[in-house]
Amino acid sequence: MRKVIAAINMTVDGFCDHTVITPDEEIHQHYANLLDNACVILYGRITYQLMQYWQNLLKNPSGENAMDDFAVTIDKIPKIVFSHTLKDVEWASAKLSNQTIEEEVAELKQQSGKDILVGCRSLIIQLMKLNLIDEYQLCVHPVVAGSGLPLFQNINDRTLLKLIKTKTFGSGAVMLYYAPTQE
Numbered sequence: 545m546r547k548v549i550a551a552i553n554m555t556v557d558g559f560c561d562h563t564v565i566t567p568d569e570e571i572h573q574h575y576a577n578l579l580d581n582a583c584v585i586l587y588g589r590i591t592y593q594l595m596q597y598w599q600n601l602l603k604n605p606s607g608e609n610a611m612d613d614f615a616v617t618i619d620k621i622p623k624i625v626f627s628h629t630l631k632d633v634e635w636a637s638a639k640l641s642n643q644t645i646e647e648e649v650a651e652l653k654q655q656s657g658k659d660i661l662v663g664c665r666s667l668i669i670q671l672m673k674l675n676l677i678d679e680y681q682l683c684v685h686p687v688v689a690g691s692g693l694p695l696f697q698n699i700n701d702r703t704l705l706k707l708i709k710t711k712t713f714g715s716g717a718v719m720l721y722y723a724p725t726q727e
Contacts, residue, residue: 546583546656546658546659546660547678548653548660548662548679549661549662549679549680549681550662550668550671550680551578551661551681552663552681553683553685554683554695555687555692556685556688557688557689558694558695558696559693560692564687564692566715568610569608570714571683571713572610572611574713576613576617578681579618580617582621582660582661583622583652583657583658583660584623584652584661585621585661586623586625586626586645586662587624587625588667589625589628589629590666591663591666592623592664595623599615599634602619620637622637622638622639623637625640626640626667645671645674646676649674649676650676669696669698672696673701675724678723679721680705680720680724681719682695683718684717684718684719685715685717686717704725704726705724706723706724708721708722
């Protein structure tokens, strides 16, 4: 059975805001490797539209190897987008889901193959409430945002996590790998 991995960047004060962090070459390579070891990534509309930045970079490379290589990697992975407002997706490797997140993930988990990534705050929250996340990979960047969207907003139930491992990047960012535990 495939694992569902919630992978996201956040600030030290717990906010998910890509405008306040600055991923370096090492972090881009880490996420490219993560994508290479997955069969699909799940997005909500807002995050999907933000990630379309990489589609443009693919057409107009920046000259920075890590960013250009990441654009190629993210272009290849299939993407499933959950949205009530999008009518179509403009990325050949993306499709709109016609199922609920719970139905889609249950179906994907039953298939053989690589892991399922969730790269969207709202979907992480939904899947956490459904107890469908097998591993959390939280990349905590050394910055305090002061405000923004908290990762675990509207989570009202206590959830225990077991630290599996850590990875420290040269930038000072730390990847925390957690598995949910039963109380």
